[in-house]
Amino acid sequence: MVHGKILRSVYAHARVLKLDTRKAEALPGVVAVLTREDVSKCPLYGAAYKDQSIVAIDRVRYVGDPVAAVAAVDDDTAQEALSLIDVDYEELPAVTSVDEALEPNAPLVHENLGNGEQMGYYYESPPGLAGTNLCYSFQYSKGDIEFGFKKSAYIFENVFTFPRVQHYSMEPHATVAHFHTDQITLWASTQDPFTLRSHLASIFRVPLHKVRVIVHDVGGGYGGKLSIKTEPLAVALAWKARRAVKVVHSVEESFKTVTRHPAKCRVKTGVTRDGILLAQECEIYMDTGAYADAGPRVTQKAGYRAQGPYRIPHTKTTAYTVYTNTVPAGAFRGFGTLQVCWAYESQMNIIAHKLGIDPLKLRLKNLLRKGEQYIPGDTPVDCDLRRGLLRAAKAIGWGQGKTKPFTGKGISCCMKDGGGTYKGSEAIVKMTPDGSVLVLTGTVELGQGAHTALSQIVAEELGIPLDRVLVTQVDTDFTPYDSGTYASSSTVVMGLCVQRAARAVKVQLLRAASKPLQEPINHLILKNGKVCNRKGQSISYRDVITAHLGSKAMNISRGSKGGDLVGRGIYQDKKSKRALLGSPTTFWEISWGAVELEVDPESGGIKIQNYVSIADVGKAIQPRECIGQDEGAVLFGIGHTLMEEMIYEDGQLVNPNLLDYRVPRFSDIPSQSETVLLEDYNGPGPYGAKGIGEGGILPVASAVAEALYNAVGVRILDLPLTPEKVWRAMKEKEGQVS
């Protein structure tokens, strides 16, 4: 195995004139140098559109865009070789924000936009608008928006902005690729092995069965390891080097690979005199950077979710994806919801204060009820939104007034269609002849605890201790198909698969034990590794498998020592023409946040004193891990609410590292915090479970901004709420007052 390193563009936008790799190739220890010459015939790729090449072909489009790559015997040699590659650039004018990108006659990030040939796409959306930087747009309306505004007593209009933030997984993107004859083997830190398999087969023009993606435990994903990232480069380098190549990103490189979409949301809301929502118009611009990645899909979901958990008879939503000369933005925990829930929940607070209605009461007036439709054709709301909100409010003593000066409270309620769209998965449960169990699932363990929850479900169904269940490594050659580990879907989607697969094994055990135990199968139960009848007699699974299993009837393969007992379980979301996105949501992921904070009037710094997060889990399969997931989500929320922001200056990303880009530290953790798991058994998953893990992040920003307003009277529409921004707003407000 050799080590790969990537030479990246230092320009935001430039033509690549000449590449001279001779000095790099001559360096002892260098095995291969990959350039556009090698990959110019590979088709373009991308999660939504095919707009990305393995290394730059003619132009670089952002600072960090791969230009060439080196494989060498060690990291240091590869790094040195990069410095020996001469690149002649011709700098081009760049656009590094949505506003710049949408100006008339703005430089174009992709000149061939709208050219179907180069811009093949997977989704139903049309390719972008030729001659512009618009990459995708999504529209939806309900009722009559003009009529709604006409009937409204008050109309509010505000623009909210959301920063560019990075996933910062503890483990950066890492791939080991091997390209032997026409077979590609990848050990990848991916959330999405089967999609990756499919992309690689297309790029390298091999049939799918020649691509094998192996995934061990991954050190954090959060959406940043979905679809396809630097894997094709690793594969191409392995092809050229004729041996396995390991490509591991530095933190800075992961910052230059994928981010969350910075966004601008204009929200215009019409309400009655007593605060009943009548009409709302949302216009959303998502900055997807230099390549679309999942941008169109994220934009679609942002648009779909923009109206929030409220009953609004007249709505109109327009969402745009915009190319800029910045790092590509893709999937990220919350997937488009963050940008819009920040807007709609802040808007609710602004309306409440203007109308003199308590923000809690304003929400209670307008919240959708359980069973009510969000959008026709979609799954009705599957939880009591008011109950959770009241619980959140109560937890921080909402309405009890201030404990101290410069303190304030805020609440928020957010909703996201969970589970992904049109998910399909399968699992295999194999019981070995001693009754221990292997679970084959394409769900990737990212630290979220999916494998623990899935193991628990199997252990429960089969009446065995948890340590008798092992989830195998993910391997597309072997593991049954799964549509990917995203959208908080695993506990529901794969949970149902493993439950069904375990039950298929259970039926085989019961049938085989029925005769020796002399009772019909519905009189038998599985307990402690045994099939038991009502008379207290039992047979161990080992004995069932090795002695009693009639092979043919039981659909089992075995030798003289007993084979493995195999069960399969399948889940498939329903397709529906009535559903706007083609398939009703698997479940609604709903969350409530309540916060109390204190502002330092000297610095503008915010200290969160108490944060209560309420998660609608249905049934917590593993409560400790549900809480861990939710706490993690809240911390992510604190990041983009108070400090995180990737900053571009003159097209250069100035803080792509953990010194200059601040993620929450121990000192930023709320002095007090709590996660409440609401268990209503209202989910479609095993035992009534829902998926969680994204919900907790959603309410943080709007709850904190409201608490800030209640603490010091400033309303900031532009995240993050940095001390400087707060201090300036406070000063400005003093100025106005004085």
Place this chain on the structure above:
Amino acid sequence: MVHGKILRSVYAHARVLKLDTRKAEALPGVVAVLTREDVSKCPLYGAAYKDQSIVAIDRVRYVGDPVAAVAAVDDDTAQEALSLIDVDYEELPAVTSVDEALEPNAPLVHENLGNGEQMGYYYESPPGLAGTNLCYSFQYSKGDIEFGFKKSAYIFENVFTFPRVQHYSMEPHATVAHFHTDQITLWASTQDPFTLRSHLASIFRVPLHKVRVIVHDVGGGYGGKLSIKTEPLAVALAWKARRAVKVVHSVEESFKTVTRHPAKCRVKTGVTRDGILLAQECEIYMDTGAYADAGPRVTQKAGYRAQGPYRIPHTKTTAYTVYTNTVPAGAFRGFGTLQVCWAYESQMNIIAHKLGIDPLKLRLKNLLRKGEQYIPGDTPVDCDLRRGLLRAAKAIGWGQGKTKPFTGKGISCCMKDGGGTYKGSEAIVKMTPDGSVLVLTGTVELGQGAHTALSQIVAEELGIPLDRVLVTQVDTDFTPYDSGTYASSSTVVMGLCVQRAARAVKVQLLRAASKPLQEPINHLILKNGKVCNRKGQSISYRDVITAHLGSKAMNISRGSKGGDLVGRGIYQDKKSKRALLGSPTTFWEISWGAVELEVDPESGGIKIQNYVSIADVGKAIQPRECIGQDEGAVLFGIGHTLMEEMIYEDGQLVNPNLLDYRVPRFSDIPSQSETVLLEDYNGPGPYGAKGIGEGGILPVASAVAEALYNAVGVRILDLPLTPEKVWRAMKEKEGQVS
């Protein structure tokens, strides 16, 4: 990963008094030294009996018995460390042949023999006889042997011996073991991954799901890599070294790990005046070396097969397994048949010559007919034995007299129950969304071409080119259960599994295409990756999977881009109480050999001029590989017939290497040779296939010995027919004559 080396006993039999490993442990680069201290609590293990320890506990029982092992950063360091281990032995008297072992008051190889506690066993046979070196015995009789002899006009009695030979796989035994927490992962050169999993789980007291055995292509097996060999030592060393350990045998070490059983067969035959067989008594002694390995099972099969393909109304067979202080003998291509077919076919020739009947005619008088029973309860003979024999005879011009002095011809016909006993297997066929296919099977590719044949069956069933089918690596975590790659079983047993699995996929394709193609499924065919109807319309598999497959009815998991289509196929041998070995044979592996040779009267050297092998293949799935298998088998036969023999002197194995132990070289290949594949579609496998690969080896020795007799008039009952032995026999005959 570190490298492991094994310290082996230099005594045939000794007590291990003291082990001092301090100097070895102190050597820089040594990571771990494994001794009996580490493994004394591990249960004993073995293919048939549990009589073997990871390293010697109290005694060593043969030259080569492992005493300790070292793991070090490289091979050289490990090797040096071995030389630094001080072992104090107390030498004990040894037995190195069956005759010595069966003498009254012979030293005992295992003192606790017959002690059920230590000698747990897997098979139905009783443990050996306490106070002797008898390890196992098998008896079978039919009719009334005394009566048969009484009715016979002539009685013949001879003793035939068969040498100890080694498998000599091009790749010696090799294992990489990793023991992490309580999970064992093994990359092993094994033919028998699931059995190995089961043994390792027992030895290291972990549940089966914590043992993962991964098998890549193996460089030759021939039975020498069945069940369990040095793998537990590698695992124990990995456990002690706390990292992965690679243990690769030298050729000499493989010679000291497993061999074929040397044997002595006494055959007593009664015939009528015109050569009709009436009674036959066989007494067989199999030398299993210091540990039983598969010895009892091999002995059982030798006994079962000892009467050959002839109609004999009165038979009695007794077969014994005997412990000696030599290297353990286990499974080896032919599995006990070699030793007995050498005896019964030589006996037929002796009878023929004594009665003045042509050996071909004598056989034709007595051969079982197709459909006739070999032993009641077993599968009737499934092939026309006479036809093959006549074909073989014709191929060398049998009966046409000598072409030259010192030349002679011989023929032979042998039969072995093929496919193993009570085999059970499963396969999974996964069609990816582009119509390419992965085959999950536990069948190990040993160079025999199994994966090619299995791929062809799948390609044929699914109407796709061969290069669209890939057999995955074998991995017990993922691959469905298989009882092992042995007994020429894969084409039949696993062939049926993959055929059934492919057909399960086919049904899903047909069902899904039936509606868009507007025809019922029995009007549709699969061809060139498409489902076609009678009107010439077709849909590609890709389109069927991504567009037309209704998920629920079709038992398919898929996402928006289409999931994998999964089919399972299962095979299970029937159990039968009527069958002596519990299960009728899957098929009969039948082979005929015909040879013409020339003897050098000066040296006694034999040169095979023409060898014709006829194989009853049923249907050759891949004729080229069938021929390759058969040619390889004939060469193995030439080895033990003319030259191969492991020689013990004073308990020491004197030729454990390819300089002193001769395997056939290019110069030993027959001047002319041919393999004829008889295709009668009479097998139980796909398209009428039978298993092959062991048959060709069986007739060689007896055919050659007969040709030798016809060439120079000497009859040798003791293999191999070395020049010296032939020369001495010729001299002796001259002496007798003169």
